[in-house]
Amino acid sequence: MKHFSIFIAIVFMAFAVNTTFAQSGKARVKQAAADIEAGTSTKEAISNRQGALKWTIETDEVSLIACGGTFGPFVDKKNKNGSEMTEAYMIGMAAYKLENPSANENAVQQAGVELALKVYDRITKEKPKTKFKAVDELIAKRDAGQLAVFVAAADCGKK
Numbered sequence: 308m309k310h311f312s313i314f315i316a317i318v319f320m321a322f323a324v325n326t327t328f329a330q331s332g333k334a335r336v337k338q339a340a341a342d343i344e345a346g347t348s349t350k351e352a353i354s355n356r357q358g359a360l361k362w363t364i365e366t367d368e369v370s371l372i373a374c375g376g377t378f379g380p381f382v383d384k385k386n387k388n389g390s391e392m393t394e395a396y397m398i399g400m401a402a403y404k405l406e407n408p409s410a411n412e413n414a415v416q417q418a419g420v421e422l423a424l425k426v427y428d429r430i431t432k433e434k435p436k437t438k439f440k441a442v443d444e445l446i447a448k449r450d451a452g453q454l455a456v457f458v459a460a461a462d463c464g465k466k
Contacts, residue, residue, distance in 0.1 A: 376461025
């Protein structure tokens with residue numbers, strides 16, 4: 308009976324630790340999205356974003372569709388801001404999906420694109436020479452209220 312009690316205690320502790328890691332991963336993603344939104348660039352915020360992205364990639368708690376139709380301009384090798392934008396896109400989608408688990412894919416994609424465009428806006432204000440035409444076209448769509456139409460046309464939710 309003593310061994311059984313120890314076994315149960317170990318199983319319970321393992322479950323509790325796993326739950327804590329999952330919760331901290333979710334919290335990390337949400338905090339990373341908030342930091343990106345606010346433009347926070349402390350060492351802690353940068354480290355948190357990297358951890359949030361790693362958790363998002365490794366976990367089965369949230370699954371994302373990296374849709375070329377919406378984030379293609381972010382990963383173009385000529386886009387000097389691509390890595391920061393892609394990071395924001397992924398974290399933005401993950402945070403939105405965690406907050407809205409039943410959201411449709413277009414809403415998830417739009418949340419990621421919008422966060423990525425905010426990053427681009429911030430970077431290009433400091434470094435205007437890093438502007439990229441394809442992203443500027445997305446900015447124009449966003450500013451004209453046409454980003455949702457663009458995302459829907461990308462058809463990311465269809466397989």
